Amino acid sequence: MTITITAFEQSPDGGKGLARDTRVRWALEEVGRSYETRLVSLAAMKQPAHLALHPFGQIPTYEEGDLAIFETGAIVFHIAERHPGLLPPDENARARAIMWMFASLNTIEPPILDLTTASLVERDRSWARERLPLVEDRIRSRLGPLSSRLGDVDWLDGTFSAGDLLMVSVLLRLRASGLLDEFPNLAAYVCRGEARPAYQRAFEAQYAINCPAA
Amino acid sequence: MTITITAFEQSPDGGKGLARDTRVRWALEEVGRSYETRLVSLAAMKQPAHLALHPFGQIPTYEEGDLAIFETGAIVFHIAERHPGLLPPDENARARAIMWMFASLNTIEPPILDLTTASLVERDRSWARERLPLVEDRIRSRLGPLSSRLGDVDWLDGTFSAGDLLMVSVLLRLRASGLLDEFPNLAAYVCRGEARPAYQRAFEAQYAINCPAA
Known part of the structure; x- marks a missing residue:
């Protein structure tokens, strides 16, 4: 079909x-x-x-x-x-891959979307410059734990999954901001995603x- | 277990x-x-x-x-x-229920979370009062289409599903703001969810x- x-x-x-x-x-x-x-x-x-x-x-x-x-x-x-x-056959590993799918979209992406709001939608407001660092700090408060959890492994739960696909896609939105480079293992993780054929x-x-x- | x-x-x-x-x-x-x-x-x-x-x-x-x-x-x-x-047995209906799960968390909830940021986290900023209506308008721009799609039916796709469970839960966060009452069918939808034993x-x-x- x-x-x-x-x-x-x-x-x-x-x-x-x-x-x-x-x-x-x-x-x-x-x-x-x-x-x-x-x-x-x-x-x-x-x-x-x-x-x-x-x-x-x-x-x-x-x-x-x-x-x-x-x-x-x-x-x-x-x-x-x-x-x-895109989902591992083992039942528990599958549940964890789905967990990372939701985490990328509901825990990591919302503050990243707010960066677009702050830097584009609200850019002409007098307070835009004052608010931007608050938004960036909220993103850092999510990237820090994510970076710790990823550590030095290639993917979030062993093998590449739909969870990594979405997480890499969400993190890619941050590249232009420079925030990703503050977490070298996350920057490398995004590069690994991009390198996939x-x-x-x-x-x-x-x-x-x-x-x-x- | x-x-x-x-x-x-x-x-x-x-x-x-x-x-x-x-x-x-x-x-x-x-x-x-x-x-x-x-x-x-x-x-x-x-x-x-x-x-x-x-x-x-x-x-x-x-x-x-x-x-x-x-x-x-x-x-x-x-x-x-x-x-x-919580998920219908029909394959396509199941996919649509999962669609509403993701929609509640990734399309509807992010602007609603921003209302908490605007009204609580940033409440003491000099520009908090100016930003709040912008945030509320972004929420309305999501509630309007949701209200149109729901129309006068009880649940988003026929029978109650995990999609409704999450959507009602997300919308409940809005009750204190009064925004939900601007969309009577959504307010009634939330009440239907709350009425479930x-x-x-x-x-x-x-x-x-x-x-x-x-």
């Missing part, structure tokens, strides 16, 4: 791979599933046809036969559950859309 | 049910699983014994035999996957810890 995902016609990041379709592409590449992409303009994302698929007017969405879902974490989980390679293919696929002349 | 969860020795909300152990208690009550609770003080949460269970020094955690996990979403999913009652039992269990004399 054909898998169709949606992605930005023009990503706000200009092809840096931070749009969430990259996470879904990466998961599909890890398990070796081909897929089709339907590009959606910013205007079309707020129209009824797209809102029927994604009530919050965002990308990505995932369609396969009768199934249509949104929410990146759920899409990655759906792919991981149906193909070998499946990530490379996912990145190139979204880059080709945003920078077709490159 | 005995299930043991952790909870605050004294919850910061004084027993309003907003601490995340309530979500796990609710899930266990829905599926009829008994459990034990180990109470942890704020000081103990930052000590090595607890950090080994939960690297971010929070509650709840979940222990069952050889398995130890943290992250509320993952714990609720673990319970839902192993007992009937399993929620009542979960609420009472956490209340009894925080208000033992009541």
Whole structure:
């Protein structure tokens, strides 16, 4: 059955791979599933046809036969559950991989999203400069324990899983801020994720859309 | 096998049910699983014994035999996957229930957490009053589409699922702000969740810890 995902016609990041379709592409590449992409303009994302698929007017969405879902974490989980390679077969290790999926999206990503709010959405407010360091400290308070837990191993729980895929994707958003470099083992962890051939293919696929002349 | 969860020795909300152990208690009550609770003080949460269970020094955690996990979403999913009652048997409906689990935690909860930041953590800043309406508007921009999608049905996808359990739990955090009342169908949805006998039992269990004399 054909898998169709949606992605930005023009990503706000200009092809840096931070749009969430990259996470879904990466998961599909890890398990070796081909897929089709339907590009959606910013205007079309707020129209009824797209809102029927994604009530919050965002990308990505995932369609396969009768199934249509949104929410990146759920899409990655759906792919991981149906193909070998992203969730370990051992029952407890599988539960821990799912734990890291939720941790990346609900514990690590919220303060990182707030950095976007502070540095972009609220940038023209008189207090933007005063608030930014508070936001950065809240991110550090999450990166510190994550760095300690990762230690000097390659992946969060032994072998690469959907938990690492999402955690690396979330941490990637921090690279431009310099915060990641304060935790060398996390910076190296992100590089290990990016070095995976499946990530490379996912990145190139979204880059080709945003920078077709490159 | 005995299930043991952790909870605050004294919850910061004084027993309003907003601490995340309530979500796990609710899930266990829905599926009829008994459990034990180990109470942890704020000081103990930052000590090595607890950090080994939960690297971010929070509650709840979940222990069952050889398995130890943290992250509320993952714990609720673990319970839902192993007992009937929280995920529908139909494969596509199950994927949509999981979609709503992730949506509640990664799309709806982050702006709601920011309200806590704005109204409590940053309350003494000179710009706190100016920022608050911005945060509230970002919450409304998520509640509006959610309200439209829910419409006049009881639950997000037909029958009550772990997706509703988490969505109701996340929305409950908004009650004191008055924002929920701007969307009457969401306010009624939250009331439907609270009216479930399993929620009542979960609420009472956490209340009894925080208000033992009541």
